[in-house]
Amino acid sequence: MGSGKPAWDAATPSSLESRFFADDGLWRDAPLLTGQSSFDPLPDVRVIMVTGGEGFIASWLVRHLVAKYPEAYTVISFDKLDYCSSRHNSRMLEDRPNFHFVHGDVTCQTDVVDCLKRFKIDTIFHLAAHTHVDLSFGNSYAFTKNNVLGTHVLLESTIGVGTVTRFFHISTDEVYGEVDTEKGDLKEHSLLDPTNPYAATKAAAEMMVTAYARSFKIPAVVVRMNNVYGPHQFTNLLQRKMPLFIHGDGKHTRRFLYAGDAADAFDTILHRGELGQVYNVDSRDELSNFELAKKLLDTFGLTDTDTWIRWTRDRPFNDRRYAVDGTKLRKLGWVQRVSFEEGLAATVNWYSKFSGWWGPVDNTLLAPFPVLKGGHVVAPETSRKTEEHAAVGAQVDGGATLNRETACNGVEAGSKKRKVGLMA
Numbered sequence: 001m002g003s004g005k006p007a008w009d010a011a012t013p014s015s016l017e018s019r020f021f022a023d024d025g026l027w028r029d030a031p032l033l034t035g036q037s038s039f040d041p042l043p044d045v046r047v048i049m050v051t052g053g054e055g056f057i058a059s060w061l062v063r064h065l066v067a068k069y070p071e072a073y074t075v076i077s078f079d080k081l082d083y084c085s086s087r088h089n090s091r092m093l094e095d096r097p098n099f100h101f102v103h104g105d106v107t108c109q110t111d112v113v114d115c116l117k118r119f120k121i122d123t124i125f126h127l128a129a130h131t132h133v134d135l136s137f138g139n140s141y142a143f144t145k146n147n148v149l150g151t152h153v154l155l156e157s158t159i160g161v162g163t164v165t166r167f168f169h170i171s172t173d174e175v176y177g178e179v180d181t182e183k184g185d186l187k188e189h190s191l192l193d194p195t196n197p198y199a200a201t202k203a204a205a206e207m208m209v210t211a212y213a214r215s216f217k218i219p220a221v222v223v224r225m226n227n228v229y230g231p232h233q234f235t236n237l238l239q240r241k242m243p244l245f246i247h248g249d250g251k252h253t254r255r256f257l258y259a260g261d262a263a264d265a266f267d268t269i270l271h272r273g274e275l276g277q278v279y280n281v282d283s284r285d286e287l288s289n290f291e292l293a294k295k296l297l298d299t300f301g302l303t304d305t306d307t308w309i310r311w312t313r314d315r316p317f318n319d320r321r322y323a324v325d326g327t328k329l330r331k332l333g334w335v336q337r338v339s340f341e342e343g344l345a346a347t348v349n350w351y352s353k354f355s356g357w358w359g360p361v362d363n364t365l366l367a368p369f370p371v372l373k374g375g376h377v378v379a380p381e382t383s384r385k386t387e388e389h390a391a392v393g394a395q396v397d398g399g400a401t402l403n404r405e406t407a408c409n410g411v412e413a414g415s416k417k418r419k420v421g422l423m424a
């Protein structure tokens with residue numbers, strides 16, 4: 001037997017860097033963004049743990065629950081503060097008695113059990129994950145560790161502590177794999193057929209949840225979501241005067257849901273959903289990557305696609321399209337409220353004011369083709385190269401994307417010279 005560290009330890013990006021705690025006060029000027037729904041509180045829900053609570057989507061849920069249910073629910077944001085999170089996402093809640101941040105790792109049972117016991121958690125929303133699809137092609141062990149082992153540890157800890165009466169596992173439409181245009185939208189019972197390492201880990205995590213629900217009667221619900229976009233996501237870098245990248249032919253489509261609508265979907269499932277069920281969360285706004293790029297350029301008043309769009313090679317495998325049917329959720333009363341135009345305008349407006357939200361990331365997280373090195377997410381080339389090609393007009397010979405769940409959702413992997421795009 002070799003004496004080295006397990007592969008996934010070597011591949012795990014560092015967290016706990018001081019920049020995640022640094023407080024430059026930017027959040028003080030930021031609006032408190034939430035969804036729009038609210039329900040009569042459930043009497044047996046008191047303390048809700050949201051894993052990954054300092055990331056993009058989970059922070060929308062955290063702010064929503066804290067702001068909409070100040071008397072009824074206490075919300076614990078549990079996060080290891082990985083490379084794409086920001087404490088700014090919840091700092092505006094810190095003077096509220098029903099909010100707490102816990103710095104912890106879901107792969108560490110001690111961290112999880114301590115949190116469950118300390119706060120007597122009765123409800124878990126599990127969103128912590130590695131989500132950057134492009135990183136998953138080259139650093140997949142970290143995805144298995146955080147997404148599969150992390151879910152496993154959370155489930156085991158839930159059984160051990162015994163206080164949790166609702167476990168919501170947040171998954172993705174990517175677990176179904178790609179869906180041909182001539183096929184109908186997929187319902188919740190459709191076969192899971194993931195095609196990239198990220199999606200495979202999300203499907204595997206779901207299997208753990210389903211198995212634990214059967215074996216140990218964990219009161220679980222699985223939620224599979226379309227692409228989510230909005231403020232607080234690492235996205236839309238045009239204001240940094242960087243062109244957008246499109247993988248392949250630009251015809252891949254995705255359906256886009258505003259993050260406030262996603263928060264409403266979670267809120268609806270919490271209050272009206274049935275334990276033991278799976279719910280798709282869908283969107284009516286399906287766009288190709290090229291259409292999305294053009295809409296973004298329009299928003300910035302930019303018309304010259306040759307200057308502002310760079311075409312790159314495709315991912316090793318890139319699902320042409322995802323298509324889920326959210327009828328079951330809509331029957332609970334959820335509606336998609338925010339139109340794509342409205343959501344995009346709100347997103348661009350927010351980023352024009354808060355582009356420094358994640359600190360000085362241009363040469364690391366926003367670098368063209370970030371890689372995991374020595375436990376850190378870094379630019380694969382020297383910062384000299386990054387700067388050399390930072391201005392519009394630099395040549396590009398490889399690829400990035402306009403795609404989704406590129407966690408820190410705007411970071412791309414692919415080429416030697418490059419440029420960064422946007423993500424949604």
Ligand SMILES: NC(=O)c1ccc[n+]([C@@H]2O[C@H](COP(=O)([O-])OP(=O)(O)OC[C@H]3O[C@@H](n4cnc5c(N)ncnc54)[C@H](O)[C@@H]3O)[C@@H](O)[C@H]2O)c1
Pocket residue numbers: 051052053054055056057058078079080081082083084085086104105106107126127128129130131132146150170171172173202224225226227228229404405407408424
């Ligand atoms: N972004 C999308 O379009 C989308 C669509 C469908 C489903 N999802 C799912 O929603 C969830 C959130 O996605 P996101 O885009 O907001 O991701 P994100 O990358 O912005 O946030 C993930 C958060 O999880 C935290 N985290 C990662 N590993 C952890 C660990 N081991 N312990 C504790 N915290 C950890 C990170 O620090 C980060 O704050 C994920 O589970 C993802 O699979 C996302």
